[in-house]
Structure formats: structure tokens, C-alpha cells
Amino acid sequence: MAKNLLALTGNDAGAYAVKQVQPDVAAVFPITPQTELMHKVAEYVADGVIDTELITVESEHSAMSATVGAAAGGARTFTATAANGFALMWEIVYIASSLRLPIVMALINRALSAPINIHGDHSDSMGGRDTGWVQLYSEGAQEVYDNIIQAYRIAEHKDVLLPVMATFDGFIISHTTEIVDTLTDEVVRKFVGEYKPAYSLLDIDHPITVGPLDLYDWYFEHKRSQIEATKHAKRVILEVADEFYKLTGRRYGYFDDYRVDDAEAVIVVLGSAAGTTKCVVDKMRKDGKKVGVLKLRVFRPFPAEELADALKDVPVVGVLDRAVSFGGWGGPVFNELRSAMYNLERRPEVVNYYYGLGGRDINTEQIEETFNTLLEIAETGKVKERFGYIGLRE
Amino acid sequence: MGMLEIRWHGRGGQGAKTASTLLAAVAIEEGKYGQGFPEYGPERGGAPMKGFTRISDEPIRYHCGIYHPDIVVVLDPTLLLLVNVTEGLKEGGSLLVNTPLSPDEVRKRYGVKVEKLYTIDATKISLEEIGKPIPNTPMLGALIRAMGGMISLETVLSNIRKKFARKFPEKVIQGNLNAVKRAYEEVKG
Numbered sequence: 001m002a003k004n005l006l007a008l009t010g011n012d013a014g015a016y017a018v019k020q021v022q023p024d025v026a027a028v029f030p031i032t033p034q035t036e037l038m039h040k041v042a043e044y045v046a047d048g049v050i051d052t053e054l055i056t057v058e059s060e061h062s063a064m065s066a067t068v069g070a071a072a073g074g075a076r077t078f079t080a081t082a083a084n085g086f087a088l089m090w091e092i093v094y095i096a097s098s099l100r101l102p103i104v105m106a107l108i109n110r111a112l113s114a115p116i117n118i119h120g121d122h123s124d125s126m127g128g129r130d131t132g133w134v135q136l137y138s139e140g141a142q143e144v145y146d147n148i149i150q151a152y153r154i155a156e157h158k159d160v161l162l163p164v165m166a167t168f169d170g171f172i173i174s175h176t177t178e179i180v181d182t183l184t185d186e187v188v189r190k191f192v193g194e195y196k197p198a199y200s201l202l203d204i205d206h207p208i209t210v211g212p213l214d215l216y217d218w219y220f221e222h223k224r225s226q227i228e229a230t231k232h233a234k235r236v237i238l239e240v241a242d243e244f245y246k247l248t249g250r251r252y253g254y255f256d257d258y259r260v261d262d263a264e265a266v267i268v269v270l271g272s273a274a275g276t277t278k279c280v281v282d283k284m285r286k287d288g289k290k291v292g293v294l295k296l297r298v299f300r301p302f303p304a305e306e307l308a309d310a311l312k313d314v315p316v317v318g319v320l321d322r323a324v325s326f327g328g329w330g331g332p333v334f335n336e337l338r339s340a341m342y343n344l345e346r347r348p349e350v351v352n353y354y355y356g357l358g359g360r361d362i363n364t365e366q367i368e369e370t371f372n373t374l375l376e377i378a379e380t381g382k383v384k385e386r387f388g389y390i391g392l393r394e
Numbered sequence: 395m396g397m398l399e400i401r402w403h404g405r406g407g408q409g410a411k412t413a414s415t416l417l418a419a420v421a422i423e424e425g426k427y428g429q430g431f432p433e434y435g436p437e438r439g440g441a442p443m444k445g446f447t448r449i450s451d452e453p454i455r456y457h458c459g460i461y462h463p464d465i466v467v468v469l470d471p472t473l474l475l476l477v478n479v480t481e482g483l484k485e486g487g488s489l490l491v492n493t494p495l496s497p498d499e500v501r502k503r504y505g506v507k508v509e510k511l512y513t514i515d516a517t518k519i520s521l522e523e524i525g526k527p528i529p530n531t532p533m534l535g536a537l538i539r540a541m542g543g544m545i546s547l548e549t550v551l552s553n554i555r556k557k558f559a560r561k562f563p564e565k566v567i568q569g570n571l572n573a574v575k576r577a578y579e580e581v582k583g
Contacts (some may be wrong), residue, residue: 007418007419007422007423007428034505054582094507119434139455140455140457169457171434172431172457173457175427175431175432175434176430176431176457177428177430177431178418178428178429178454179427179428181451272457273457273458275457276455276456276458278455278459279455279456310477361458361459363458363461364456
């Protein structure tokens, strides 16, 4: 098959995937650095390329509300947001997953205010880690495209029926032009298939009630069923990735471990910094230093057993967090990853670094320095600092 | 070829953002890997800003700023007095400046110590061909000449047409294409 290589920004790549999926309804509200994505989707609609029903709403709270309404009515839906927009949606974000609505949303990672900052960090999506949404993180524009397409299959699977957010770093990915290997519209439409909702408010022959009062008699059981759905999502994510691999040759899983097998020190990171870290790994390997990187793609559901298994023979693991859990024992990725390793026979030493808040660049020198600190821990067995910072003025 | 890294210095409104991403798109169309990204600040017209382009035969996995460029492009000569534009420039790297001066005059006036120094009066060309002092497209023409055939002039021209087609009238597009061709011919150094 001839390749269709396009030069797209992360936002363009997301919009291109949405164009090819052609959802029935999309709710639109602008916020930097997401605006260009929905702008492009709106352009596809205005040009008659797709017949998606655009709802221009007056806030993100309404964007998610409109999406919930449309999804409950049996529509395939899409919306996108960032940072404070996501924060404003919050109430309805939780309702979307609790109503088991297979909504797909692009969340373009941006720092939460205050102070006002438009650049990329993970404080928005990490704040939403317990909202019941599946979370897929992307390293670059290609993964934005691939993850949004796969998100529909995961969300709409009959054993899952949960919303999925595909996230990517604001500006660092959203506004960077890169090469994206795209499929044809036809192939994408066949991959996602025709959407046949399991339940629909508009199906008057099979009337249902959505969102009724549910007190201590059944609420707990409904939450349990949501927990089970999240477990199913874990299985389905791999099934969908497998099918996607057969279609594209691009392999996806819960994570991507790069030169981890014999490594003395491994950095665990998600999003755009993973690629830069791979370059550093290649350079340091040439110097004979045994380092590797594990890029986490799926943060929800958290692949605890698989991560523990992948890292069980690594002496030292450095976890990089781009979101702060204030007063918590380390950042969100560190906290869960370290807990996942508790039952290992020989537990790796795990240290945590905060980096890149407010979009601060993380460069190759800083990553190399971090690896050297990890290697020193591997050699001496001594941890001077369990919690550190990368690229911060003291 | 390894990876080529280019840093653009301009002022808000001069089109450094467009040029940095357009060059990446051109490289991709030529069968290479390309990456283009601007530095986003408060986006005030006239404020100093930077853009970045990476070009490679191999997939580009970096997602960080460019600290050691092979080429630095300066869209506004007054930045030579304000910003250390050659900071981190690789040994043997090139500098391209938009100025009516010759390379030797730039060395003398601004104390620039770069062997591979190119100059082009892109502001004059853009005023004459486009009618506005937006030097980014002629700077692209001069740059690909300085890059010595790595990127073809034809692909640059067709990409400018593609990128501008929705935004600008034919007269503006043609003016930009003429400006690129002129700068390609007139670059000094």
C-alpha cells in the first residue's frame, strides 16, 4: 500500500483522525493550545468534507454536557479541550464515565492556572485520573492520530462502554509540524465500523432511563460494574492495538520499553519527553552505559502487573512526573508504579523527578545527567535524594 | 546526512513561525523527515521570537529545543544587537542574515565571528515583490541556496502555493514565489 505521508501538527493530526472517523456530533469550544484542532474540524464541516453535527457551545461545561446528551442519544461523539477547560468540565466528565458513554475527547495537556500558563504539562489530565476515563498519552503527532482512531474502538467495545481521552503535550506536540503516516478515509471508517449504540434515548421502542437517583441501595454495585468495565478496557486496548498493528505495522501496547532488558537504569516517562529520552539512551549506550526508557502510553487503566514484570530485573528506576501531587508521596506516575512493584521478589530502587512544569523544556543534557545519577545509585546502592527536580532553579 | 538543525530568529509578525514549519513540510515532501516548531511566548508584534526546524534522513524522535544549531537564520538585523544569535552554533555552522550589508560588512559592524556567513536583503525583496516587509519567504529561498541543494527550489515554491492558497489572493502568492526565486539568486556569501 502506498504511504500517504503528510506534514501535520499534533492538532492537525488529531483533526485528520476525527475527519476520517466522522463522528455524528462534536461539541466545540476554544482554548489554547487546543483551538486549532477544533478549528480544523469545523473547517472540514464547513467545506462539506464531513457531515458531523457541530455544536458551538458557550463553555467547556456545556461542551461536555452536549457531548453527554448526544452520546446518550446514541450518537458517536467527539470533543476536545485543555487545562482550565477540562477543569470546568469536571462535573460532567465524571458523569460521562458513570453513564458509560463511549465519548472520545482529545485533551491537549496544558498547565493549570495560576499563574496563567498556556504551555504543556500533565496537571490537567493527572487531575482527571480518577474520573473513570481511559487515558492514552502520545509521544508525537503520529501517535495522536493513531490513538484517536483506536480510542473509538476501545470506548465503543460492548464490554467497555467508557469514555476515552487521547492526550498530548500542548505546543510541544500540538503545534509542532511532523511527518504523519495516514490511512485512507475508507480504511479508517472500516476500522472503526458503523456505530451501533447499545442503548439510545432516541430508540423509543426500547425506552431507557439515564441518570436516575441511585442511593445506597444500588450505587455501590453500579460503581463495581464500572470497575469491571475498566478491567475489560485493559484487555480491549491490546485487542484493538493488535488489529491496528495488522493494518498499519505500527505496534501499540500499554507501554513501549526501549533497551530495558539488560539496563542498569531505566527512566519511566510519558508524552513528548519519551522520544528525547530514547535519543539519549542511544547516545549513552554507545558509550557503554546500560540505560533504557519505558514510555507509558496507558495510564488508565494502570497496567500495574505488566509494568512490574517489565521492570523487575532493573536495579534502578527513575520516574519522571510532569504533574505535582501536592502533599502526596511523589508524583502520580511514581506513586502508582512504586506501589505496583511492592510484591516483586527483588524490588528495584525507585526515585522520582518532577520536570517540565508549565511547559519548561527538558533537554538531552538534563536527561543524561539524570541517567548518570541513576547509574550512580545502581553502583553505590545509596539514594541521596528520593525526590528531585530536573531543570529547576534553586 | 545526520540531522540538520536550524534556529530562526525573528520578530513577531515577520513570519519565522511560518518559515520554520514550512521548511519542515518541504523536507517531508522531499522524502525526508522534518520537524518544525516555533517558540510561543506572549506573541506580541515586534517582540523577538524563535522558530526551529529539524531535517533528517532518519525518523526524528527529539521533542526538545535546539541548543546547538547547524544553521542560524536572522530575519531582522537589529536582533544582532539584542540577542546572541550565534549562541550554541556548531563549529563550522552557518549564519544567514537579512540585511543590505555584505557578509564582510556584517562581520565588521556586529563583530560576528562566523566563517560561513550569508546575507540577503530580504526586506527590500519582500517590499518590491510582495509590497510588505515580511521577509520570511525570501529568507527561505536564500536558506535553501545556502544549504547547497539538500532541498529543491521547486518543492519550496509548490509548498508556499499550497500553504498560502486558502489565505491569500493570487497576486500575493505570486509575489511570494518571485521573492523566493530572487533571494535564491541574490544571496551573498
